Amino acid sequence: MLTLGPNDIVLGCQAADWEKALDLAAQTLHEAGLVDAEYRHGLYQREAQSSTYLGNAIAIPHGTPESRQYVRRTGVRVIQFPQGVTWHDGQRVYVLVAIAAQNDEHLDILRQLTHVLDQDGIAEQLANTQSTERMAQQLSKPVATPRLDINTLCLKFPARDIHELAVAAAARLRQAEHVDPTFINQIAAQSPIWLGQGFWLVSADQGVKQPALSIATPHTDTDKTFSHQGHPVHLVFCLAAQGQAHRPLLEQLHTLLTQANSEQLLNADAQRLLAQLAGEDEHTHTTRVRVLNPHGLHARPAKQLVQVARAQACAINIRLEEGSAQSVSAASLTKVIGLGARRGQWLVLSAEGEGAETALAAVSEAIQSGLGEKVSPWHERQDDHPQTLTPEHSLAAPAADQIHQAIAAAPGMAIAPLFVVRPLQFDYPHNASDPAQERQRLKQAIQQGATQLQTLIRDAQGDEVADILSMHEEMLDDPELRQAAEEAIQEGRSAEAAWWEAIDTAAHAQEMLADRLLAERAADLRDVGRRVLSVLCGIHPPTPPEHPYILVMEDIGPSDVARLDTARVQGILTARGGATAHSAILARALGIAAVVGAGETIMALTDGDMMILDGQRGQIIPNPDSARLETARQQLAQQEQRAAEAWDHRFEQGQTRDGHRIEVAANLGNTAHAADAVTRGAEGVGLLRTEFLFMAHASAPDRETQIQEYRQAIEALDGRPLVARTLDVGGDKPLPYWPVPQEDNPFLGLRGIRLALTQPEVLDTQLEALLIAAKDRPLRIMLPMVKDIAEFRRVRERFDQLLAALPETERATDVQLGVMIEVPSSALLAPTLAAEVDFFSIGTNDLTQYTLAIDRGHPELSAQADGLHPAVLRLIQMTVEAAHAQDKWVGVCGELASDSGAVPILVGLGVDELSVSARQIPLVKARLREFDLMTGQQLAQQALTQATSADVRDLLENV
Ligand code: PEP
Ligand code: MG
Numbered sequence: 034m035l036t037l038g039p040n041d042i043v044l045g046c047q048a049a050d051w052e053k054a055l056d057l058a059a060q061t062l063h064e065a066g067l068v069d070a071e072y073r074h075g076l077y078q079r080e081a082q083s084s085t086y087l088g089n090a091i092a093i094p095h096g097t098p099e100s101r102q103y104v105r106r107t108g109v110r111v112i113q114f115p116q117g118v119t120w121h122d123g124q125r126v127y128v129l130v131a132i133a134a135q136n137d138e139h140l141d142i143l144r145q146l147t148h149v150l151d152q153d154g155i156a157e158q159l160a161n162t163q164s165t166e167r168m169a170q171q172l173s174k175p176v177a178t179p180r181l182d183i184n185t186l187c188l189k190f191p192a193r194d195i196h197e198l199a200v201a202a203a204a205r206l207r208q209a210e211h212v213d214p215t216f217i218n219q220i221a222a223q224s225p226i227w228l229g230q231g232f233w234l235v236s237a238d239q240g241v242k243q244p245a246l247s248i249a250t251p252h253t254d255t256d257k258t259f260s261h262q263g264h265p266v267h268l269v270f271c272l273a274a275q276g277q278a279h280r281p282l283l284e285q286l287h288t289l290l291t292q293a294n295s296e297q298l299l300n301a302d303a304q305r306l307l308a309q310l311a312g313e314d315e316h317t318h319t320t321r322v323r324v325l326n327p328h329g330l331h332a333r334p335a336k337q338l339v340q341v342a343r344a345q346a347c348a349i350n351i352r353l354e355e356g357s358a359q360s361v362s363a364a365s366l367t368k369v370i371g372l373g374a375r376r377g378q379w380l381v382l383s384a385e386g387e388g389a390e391t392a393l394a395a396v397s398e399a400i401q402s403g404l405g406e407k408v409s410p411w412h413e414r415q416d417d418h419p420q421t422l423t424p425e426h427s428l429a430a431p432a433a434d435q436i437h438q439a440i441a442a443a444p445g446m447a448i449a450p451l452f453v454v455r456p457l458q459f460d461y462p463h464n465a466s467d468p469a470q471e472r473q474r475l476k477q478a479i480q481q482g483a484t485q486l487q488t489l490i491r492d493a494q495g496d497e498v499a500d501i502l503s504m505h506e507e508m509l510d511d512p513e514l515r516q517a518a519e520e521a522i523q524e525g526r527s528a529e530a531a532w533w534e535a536i537d538t539a540a541h542a543q544e545m546l547a548d549r550l551l552a553e554r555a556a557d558l559r560d561v562g563r564r565v566l567s568v569l570c571g572i573h574p575p576t577p578p579e580h581p582y583i584l585v586m587e588d589i590g591p592s593d594v595a596r597l598d599t600a601r602v603q604g605i606l607t608a609r610g611g612a613t614a615h616s617a618i619l620a621r622a623l624g625i626a627a628v629v630g631a632g633e634t635i636m637a638l639t640d641g642d643m644m645i646l647d648g649q650r651g652q653i654i655p656n657p658d659s660a661r662l663e664t665a666r667q668q669l670a671q672q673e674q675r676a677a678e679a680w681d682h683r684f685e686q687g688q689t690r691d692g693h694r695i696e697v698a699a700n701l702g703n704t705a706h707a708a709d710a711v712t713r714g715a716e717g718v719g720l721l722r723t724e725f726l727f728m729a730h731a732s733a734p735d736r737e738t739q740i741q742e743y744r745q746a747i748e749a750l751d752g753r754p755l756v757a758r759t760l761d762v763g764g765d766k767p768l769p770y771w772p773v774p775q776e777d778n779p780f781l782g783l784r785g786i787r788l789a790l791t792q793p794e795v796l797d798t799q800l801e802a803l804l805i806a807a808k809d810r811p812l813r814i815m816l817p818m819v820k821d822i823a824e825f826r827r828v829r830e831r832f833d834q835l836l837a838a839l840p841e842t843e844r845a846t847d848v849q850l851g852v853m854i855e856v857p858s859s860a861l862l863a864p865t866l867a868a869e870v871d872f873f874s875i876g877t878n879d880l881t882q883y884t885l886a887i888d889r890g891h892p893e894l895s896a897q898a899d900g901l902h903p904a905v906l907r908l909i910q911m912t913v914e915a916a917h918a919q920d921k922w923v924g925v926c927g928e929l930a931s932d933s934g935a936v937p938i939l940v941g942l943g944v945d946e947l948s949v950s951a952r953q954i955p956l957v958k959a960r961l962r963e964f965d966l967m968t969g970q971q972l973a974q975q976a977l978t979q980a981t982s983a984d985v986r987d988l989l990e991n992v
Contacts, residue, residue, distance in 0.1 A: 037172050039165035041065075042111045051126070054118045055080065058094050058110070058131035067108040067133040068096075075100020076131075083333050083405070084122035087130075088366055090156035092120055093146070093332060095132035102429055104133045106438070111172060115160055127160035130172075135632070146172070179282045180245035181310065183303050183355040184209045187249040195225050195261040195269065199235045202249035202271035212273050214767065215240030215775045220271060231267025231295035234286075236274050239775045244279035246286060247271040248306065250299055258299070267295035285310050285358060303355070308381070310358035311350075318389040321354060321379050322397040325408035329375035332366075334404035339366045341399040345392035347384050354379035363396065377411055430637035433656035437631065439606075441651030445626030446669050447604030448662070450641045451655075452582040457563065459570050461529035468522045475518060475528040478568040483509050485564065501557065508561045514539055529569045536562030560593075577601065583644050585635055599623055604646040606653060608633050624952060628653055679959035683714030687947070687958050689940060693966040696946040697958050698756070700926060704742045707749035710951040714958060717754040718746060719948020720874065720926040723799065724761050724768070732770050733795055739802035747810050754811040756874065756924070756948070757803055758853065759796060759828075761817035763788045780888065785818025785855075790827060800835055807845035815874050819852040822865050829869070853926075855879035860908035863915030873916050874948070877927025881905050899982035900929035906938065906976055906985070913943040924948055934989040936960045941973030 043061060048054035059073035075096025079085060086092045096104070112129045120126045130146060155171070162168050187205040192198040203220040206212045219237035226234045249269045251258060259266055270286055272279060289298075293309050301309070313319055326334050342349045342363035350360035353372055360383060361368035374380060380400065382393050402408070431437045465471045486506045490499050508514070514535050521531035540555040540562070567573070577584075583604040586593065597605075605620050605627040620627035626648030638644075638655055645654040645665045654661065687697035698719030699710035704726065707718060726742050727733060734742070747755055762768040763784025771792075776782035789796045803814055814832075819825055832850055849871035854860050860880065863873070877900040882889040884905050887898040909925070916923045924946035929935045931949035936957060939947065949957050972992060976985045 037109065037111065037169040039169050041109060042113070042165040042168050044113045044115075044163065044165060044168070046112050046114050047116060048114060048118050051080075051118055051120050054112070054114060054126070054129060055094055058112055058129050061110045061112060062108075062131050062133050065108065065110055067104065067106055067110070069103040069105065072096055072100055072103040072133065075103065080121060083336065084120060084124070085332060086120050086122055086124045086126065087146070087332060087370075090117075090125060090127040090160060091130060091146075092124075092126045092128075093130045093132060095134065098328060101135055102432055104135045105435070107134050109133070111168060113159065113162075113168070117160070127156065135634070178243070179279050180209065180211055180243055180357070181248075181282055181285055181359070182353075182357045183307065185211070185245055185247045186303050186306060187247055188301070188303060188306070189252050190249055191252045192249075194259055195233060195266045196221070198249045198251055198266065198269045199225055199233075199271060202235070202247035202269055203237075205247045205249070206245050206271065206273055209245070211241070211243040211245040213240040213242065213775070215772055216273060218772050225261065225269060227262065227264050228270075228290060230290075231265040231299075232290055233261070233266060233269045234272065235269060236272035238274040241273040241275045243273070244275040244282060245273045246279070246282040247273075248289075250301070265296075267299050281359070288312055307352075307354070307358040311352055311360045311381075311383070313360075313381075313383050317383050317385050318393055319381055319383045320393045320397050321381055322400045323411055324374045324376055324378050324380060325401065325411060326403060326406050327376055327408070329378075330369060330372060330404075332370060334406055335369045336366060337404040338396070338400060339364055339369055341396050341404075345384075345395060346388040347386050347392050349392055349396055350383045352381050352383075354381050429634060430639070431631075431634050431653070431655050434654065434658045434661060437653050437655070439628045439631035439651050439653065441648060442629040443605070443620040443625060443627035444649040445604070445624065446648065446665070446672060447583050447626045447644075447646040448665050448669055449581045449583045449603040449644065450578075451585050451606075451638055451644055452577055453585040453636065453638055453640050454575060455636070456587055457567065457572055457574065459529070459533075459563075459566050459572065461566075461570055462527050463530040464525050465522075465527040466525075468525070471522045471526075471528040471531070472519060474569060475515075475522065475532055475565075478528070478532075478565045479509055479515070481568045482561070482565045505557060505561045505564075508558060509565070511539075529566060532565055532569065533562060583646055585638060587633075587636060597623070597625065599625060604628070604644075604648065606631055606635060606644070606646060608635050621952075675959065676956065679955035682962070683955040683958060685714075685958060685962075687716060687961055689961050689964060689966050689969065691965040691967075693940070695940055695944070695961055696924075697954055697961070698754075698924070698946060698948040699951045699954060700948050701746065701951070704746035706951065707746035710954070711749055711751070711753070713951045714954045715753070715951060717756070718750060719756050719924050719946055721746060721755060721757040722761065723757055723759065724766055727760055727762070727768055728766075733798075736798050736802045736805075739799060740806045743803055743806035747807050747812075750810070752810060754813055755807065756813040756815060756851075756926075758815050758817055759786070759799055760789050761785050780882065786816045786824050786828065787818065789816075790824070793831060796828070797831060797835060800832055801839065804835065804839060804844040804848065807848075808843060810845060811847045812845040813849045813851060813872060815851040815853050815872070817853050817876070818855055818879070819866075820856045820858045821862055822869060825852055825866065825870060851921075853879075854908075854912050855883070857884050857908060860912045863912045864918070867915040867919040867921050870921065872922045872924070873912055874924040874926050874946075875909055875912060875944075877905065877909075877925060877929040880908060880927065881929075884908060897982075899986075900927060900932070901935055901938070901976070901985045901989075902982040903977060903979045903985060906942065906973070909939070909944070910942050910973075910977060917943060922946065931957055933957075933960050934986065937964050937969040938973045938976050938985075938989075940964075940966065941969030941971070 046057060048057060055076055056073065059076055062068045062072060063070050076094045078097045078100065079095060085094050110131045112131060114127055117125045117127050158171060159168060185205060187202050190198060190201045192201055200217060200221050203212065203217045207214065207217055216237050216239060219239050220235050223235055228234050249271065251266060272282065289310060292314065298306065324330060330338065349363040351363040351369065351372070352360040353374055361372065363369060363382065382396055384392050483506055486502050490502045490506070517535035517538065518531040521534055522528060536558055540558040581601050581603045583606055584602050585606045587607065588609040589605060589607050602625055605625055607629045608631055626646055628646055628648055628651050631653060642656050643662065645657050657665065687695045689695065696716050698717040699715035700720040701707060701710060701718050702722045702725035704721070710718065743757065762771060763773055763782065764780045767773065773783050773788065783791065800814065803812060816825065816828055829850060851870050851872035851874060852859065852866060853876045854863070854873050855876035857880070859866060878889055881898050881900045881902065885898055885902060889898055913923050922945040925939055925944050926948040930939065930947040931953040936947070940961070947957055975988055979985045979988060
C-alpha cells in the first residue's frame with residue numbers, strides 16, 4: 034500500500050519544460066536511493082511510447098519494463114510545480130508522481146492514486162499546498178473501499194442452521210482480512226433479520242477493518258435446506274459496517290433483493306452471483322475477454338481502452354470477472370486503472386441498447402490485440418509457473434552483486450550456490466472407470482505417505498519438526514478425509530482428483546475458522562495432500578545437489594523443511610511467506626539461515642549461481658563479485674569458529690573475563706523445550722511466556738493441566754530457577770477465547786496484567802498451578818506490563834492469600850514475585866516499585882516500543898525501534914540503580930539481551946541476568962568472556978551520553 038511521508042515530497046519546484054521536469058524526477062528518485070541514474074532513460078523511453086499524464090493535472094512518470102533492472106527498491110516521490118509545466122501532450126501538469134517499481138507493484142500504487150484523483154478539486158489543492166504533511170495526507174489517505182467480490186462469497190456452505198451460515202460468512206470476511214475476531218463474536222451473538230423471500234441479514238460494526246459484504250448460501254442438497262423462525266434460509270448477507278463507507282454495499286444488497294429469486298441463488302456459482310450483483314440482467318449484453326498485457330492494464334493500455342470505449346455508440350461498463358461485483362465505466366481512465374487488472378484475469382464488458390453487441394466486439398477486439406502493446410497468448414500452465422515463462426515476459430532475476438532486502442526469518446549467514454526448486458506439477462486424469470482399483474491405489478498411496486512421514490519423524494531434528502510431522506501423520510489418518518475421497522471415487526473420479534478435492538475442501542473449511550492458528554493448519558493439510566498426490570502421480574521432488582547449497586523456493590511447506598538435509602542446506606530463500614510462518618519457525622528451530630518474502634523475481638535465479646544470504650538482516654546478494662565474496666567468507670569463517678568455540682564452553686557459568694557473574698537463562702514459549710535449553714547451557718529459564726501454553730488450548734487450561742505443563746519445565750531444569758511470566762495476552766497476542774473489545778490502539782489498551790486483572794480468577798488458578806508445580810524448586814513469578822505499584826499490590830494481595838491457603842508442604846517455598854519493566858512509567862517509578870517487588874526483568878521489546886512510540890511490528894519503522902537508544906538505556910539505568918539500592922536483582926529478557934553489541938552495555942549498567950533464546954546461550958556466554966566489567970561500565974557511561982541509537986552503534990563500532 035502506498036504510504037507517503039513528508040520526506041517523499043518535494044514542493045515548490047520549477048522547470049522550464051517537461052524534459053527538465055522529467056530530469057528532476059529521475060534525479061529525485063536517484064537521490065532517494067530508489068533507482069540508479071540509468072533509470073532516467075527508462076522514464077524518457079516510457080514518455081516516448083505515450084504520455085504518462087493521468088488526469089487532474091497529474092502525470093505519473095515511470096520506467097519501461099526493461100529499465101526495471103535499475104530499480105533498487107520500490108517507491109514513489111512526489112514533485113510539485115506550482116507554476117505548472119506543459120507536458121509533451123499539451124496537458125498542464127502541476128504534480129509529478131514519479132514511480133520506481135521492481136515489478137507490478139506500480140499497479141497497486143496507481144490504483145491507490147486513482148481513488149485519490151477521483152476527488153473534486155484535488156488538482157488545485159495539490160498544486161497550491163505548501164505543506165508536505167498535508168500533501169502526504171491527501172495522497173495516502175486510505176480510501177475505505179467497500180469489498181464485495183469473489184473472496185467475500187461463501188457459497189454452498191455445509192451449514193446445519195442459519196447461525197452456522199452467518200458465522201461462516203463472517204469467517205470468510207475475516208479470512209479476507211476485512212474484519213477481526215471481535216466481528217465474528219458479534220455476529221455469532223446476534224439473531225439474523227428476515228428480509229423477505231429466503232434472504233436474511235446479519236451485521237456488525239465492531240472489529241471492522243474495511244467495510245465489506247459477505248454472501249453465504251447453504252449446501253444445495255434440497256433435503257438439507259433449512260428454515261429459521263418459520264422462513265426458508267436461502268441466503269445470508271453478512272455486513273461489516275463502517276460509518277457511511279458501507280453504503281454502496283447496501284445498494285448492491287438491494288439490487289439482489291429486488292431483482293433476484295433467492296431460491297435460484299441456492300445453486301448459483303460465484304460468476305453468476307457476481308453478474309447479478311453487477312446489475313447485469315436479461316437486457317444486458319456481455320462479453321468476456323482476457324487481459325494479455327504482460328503488466329496488466331497499467332496506465333498506457335488503460336488509456337487506449339478508454340479511447341476505444343469512448344468511440345462507441347453506447348456506454349460500456351467493465352468489471353473483473355472474479356473481482357469486485359461492481360462494474361465501472363470503461364470511459365473513465367481512473368476507474369479502469371482502479372480495476373488493477375493483471376495479465377490472465379478475465380474482464381466482463383457489458384452494454385445495453387442498440388449497437389451494444391457491435392460496441393462490445395470492438396472493445397473486446399482492442400483488448401485482445403493488446404491495446405497498443407505487444408502481447409502473447411495466455412497459456413494456463415506457463416503463466417501460472419514462472420519457470421516456463423517465455424523470455425519475452427519472464428521476470429528479471431534480482432541484479433547481480435547488489436544487496437536485495439527481504440524479510441529476515443532465521444539468523445545466520447550462508448554463502449553457497451543456489452538450488453532453485455520450482456513448484457511440482459501434477460498431471461492426472463480426473464475421471465476413472467474402475468472405482469475398486471482407484472480405491473486401492475489411494476489406499477496404497479496414503480500408506481506410502483504415512484511411511485515417508487514415519488521415516489521423517491524418526492530422523493527429525495528438533496522437537497517442532499517432529500511435532501508437525503506427527504500432526505501430518507494424524508491428518509492422513511483422518512477417516513472423514515478418506516471417506517470424502519472414497520465417495521468421489523465411487524462417483525467416477527480418479528484417485529488423484531478425489532483425494533485432492535477432499536484435501537482442498539477440508540483446507541478451505543479450515544481457512545474459514547476464526548482462530549488464526551487453526552486456520553494456518555490449512556497449509557499443513559495441503560502439504561499432506563501433495564505428499565500423497567506425488568505418490569499417486571509418481572512424481573519425485575528434484576534431487577538436491579551433493580554439495581552445500583541455498584534452497585530457493587516459491588514458498589516452503591513444513592514437510593519441505595523437515596526433509597532438509599541440514600548438513601547440505603546452508604540457507605533458505607523464499608519468494609513468499611513471512612517471518613511468522615510455520616516454515617520460518619522451523620528454520621529457526623533447525624538453525625538454518627533463512628530469508629523470506631523476497632518476491633517472485635528470485636524464481637528467475639539460476640541453479641548454481643552463487644549467493645550471500647544474511648538471515649540476520651534479511652538480505653541477499655546474488656552473484657557477488659570476488660571481493661564481496663571474499664569478505665563474506667571471512668566473516669562467515671569467523672562466525673563459525675566463534676560458534677564452535679562457544680558451544681564447547683556452553684556449560685561454563687556466565688561471567689565476564691574478570692569473573693563478574695551474570696546469569697544466562699533461556700526464553701521459552703513451550704515447557705517441553707526446557708530440557709533442550711539445559712543442553713545448550715541455560716542456567717535457568719529467565720522468561721517462560723505462559724500465554725503460548727494458553728494459546729495451545731481451545732479454552733483456558735484448568736489447574737491440573739497447567740501443573741502438568743509447568744512441571745515439565747521445572748523437572749528439566751533440575752533445581753535451576755524458573756522465571757514464569759503470568760498470562761500476557763492482548764496487543765499482538767490475542768487469545769481466541771478471551772476476546773478483547775475492539776480498540777484503536779491495542780498496544781495501549783487492555784493487555785498484560787491489565788487484562789488479567791479483569792478476570793482475576795484465571796490469574797489465581799495460574800499462580801496456584803505454578804506454586805504447586807514448583808514444590809521444592811526455586812520459582813520466580815513476574816507480572817507483565819505493570820505501570821505502577823498499584824497494579825503490583827493488587828496481585829500481591831491475592832498472591833499472599835493463595836500462599837497462606839496452600840500448605841507449605843504442597844507448594845514452592847523459595848518463591849519471588851517480581852515485575853517486568855516494559856512501560857516507561859515503571860522504570861521512572863522504579864524506586865517505589867523496588868521497595869516492594871522481589872526482582873525486575875526488563876522487557877526491552879516493549880520498553881523500546883513505548884519509549885520511542887514505535888509499534889514493534891511496524892513494517893517500516895520497527896527497524897528504528899532499537900533498544901540501544903540512549904533513552905531506553907537511561908530507563909534501564911534508573912531501573913538497575915533503584916533495584917540495587919534495595920538489594921533486588923535485575924534481568925533483561927527482551928531481544929536486546931542477545932545483541933552482541935548490547936551485552937557489554939547492559940552488564941556495564943549493572944544488569945544481573947540475561948535471558949535469551951536457547952540457541953543464543955552459548956554465544957552470549959562467549960560474548961561475556963570477552964570483556965571486563967570495567968570496560969562495560971565505561972562503555973555504558975559513554976552510551977548514556979549519546980543523542981541517538983545510531984550514535985551508540987557508532988560508538989560500539991569504534992571500541
Ligand atoms: C519484552 O517486551 O521485551 C518481552 C520480553 O515480552 P514480549 O516480547 O513477550 O512482549
Ligand atoms: Mg513484552
